Amino acid sequence: MANPLLNVVDLNVFHGEAQALWDISFQIQAGEVFAIIGSNGAGKSTILKTLAGLLRPSAGRVEFLGSRIDGRSAARIVDLGLALVPEGRGLFSGLTVAENLELGAFTKRARPLMKQTMEEMAATFQIIRIRSDQLAGKMSGGEQQMLAIAKALMSKPRLLMLDEPSLGLAPLVVKTVFEIIATLKQQGVTILLVEQNIHQALRIADHACVIKTGRITLVGTGKELLSDPEIHKAYMGSLR
Ligand SMILES: Nc1ncnc2c1ncn2[C@@H]1O[C@H](COP(=O)(O)OP(=O)(O)OP(=O)(O)O)[C@@H](O)[C@H]1O
Numbered sequence: 098m099a100n101p102l103l104n105v106v107d108l109n110v111f112h113g114e115a116q117a118l119w120d121i122s123f124q125i126q127a128g129e130v131f132a133i134i135g136s137n138g139a140g141k142s143t144i145l146k147t148l149a150g151l152l153r154p155s156a157g158r159v160e161f162l163g164s165r166i167d168g169r170s171a172a173r174i175v176d177l178g179l180a181l182v183p184e185g186r187g188l189f190s191g192l193t194v195a196e197n198l199e200l201g202a203f204t205k206r207a208r209p210l211m212k213q214t215m216e217e218m219a220a221t222f223q224i225i226r227i228r229s230d231q232l233a234g235k236m237s238g239g240e241q242q243m244l245a246i247a248k249a250l251m252s253k254p255r256l257l258m259l260d261e262p263s264l265g266l267a268p269l270v271v272k273t274v275f276e277i278i279a280t281l282k283q284q285g286v287t288i289l290l291v292e293q294n295i296h297q298a299l300r301i302a303d304h305a306c307v308i309k310t311g312r313i314t315l316v317g318t319g320k321e322l323l324s325d326p327e328i329h330k331a332y333m334g335s336l337r
């Protein structure tokens with residue numbers, strides 16, 4: 098198999114005294130959608146925050162494009178091409194759509210390409226075409242989620258990390274969010290997707306893992322996990 102884009106090896110992470118992750122290992126290949134699924138408090142966001150450089154692992158390592166990135170600053174990690182759309186979306190509600198997008202293009206790599214990337218975003222996201230002067234804070238939850246994804250894409254990421262992009266959205270809007278993820282995948286964007294919307298996440302994922310109280314309990318292709326009886330028993334009944 099080709100060298101992975103992201104290689105996570107035996108990651109252990111604490112929040113203060115409390116250990117949140119135990120020996121987390123997984124690989125992501127360029128061009129794929131990799132999903133991390135699990136219930137509330139399992140440790141999904143902790144994984145993304147650690148990859149983004151917002152938390153330091155106590156043990157283990159993270160390699161991105163063959164180089165270690167654990168221990169680097171969050172700003173440097175965005176520069177290298179990892180972008181996180183966090184829980185809560187991280188938008189500036191008092192700024193317009195266009196201003197939020199400009200702020201997304203702050204990296205050295207992205208800044209010179211800003212105008213062109215903005216046009217690409219307008220082509221992919223209808224909301225950006227028709228609402229570029231609207232204040233982000235005045236938009237609906239679904240529109241804000243689209244904007245948050247577009248803002249992250251403005252940094253020209255090599256890996257886009259999405260933390261529960263469908264959370265709190267109405268079913269029809271959830272569908273639109275997953276359609277956007279499918280479009281980005283088609284465009285060749287590599288995506289790490291954290292979701293509690295397990296059925297839809299596994300349908301779109303090339304590979305996925307299940308995390309339970311800080312440990313990986315299952316890994317496989319999206320298809321394999323979709324038909325796994327344990328997953329059905331544990332999650333699909335209640336969380337679909
Ligand atoms: N800043 C923090 N300080 C202390 N404990 C934390 C902190 N953030 C998370 N935790 C704990 O770490 C564990 C993992 O939390 P995390 O937010 O990673 O879970 P999650 O899978 O993202 O959950 P959710 O689906 O609710 O977003 C939980 O037990 C949580 O209470």
Ligand SMILES: [Mg+2]
Pocket residue numbers: 141142143184260
């Ligand atoms: Mg979370």
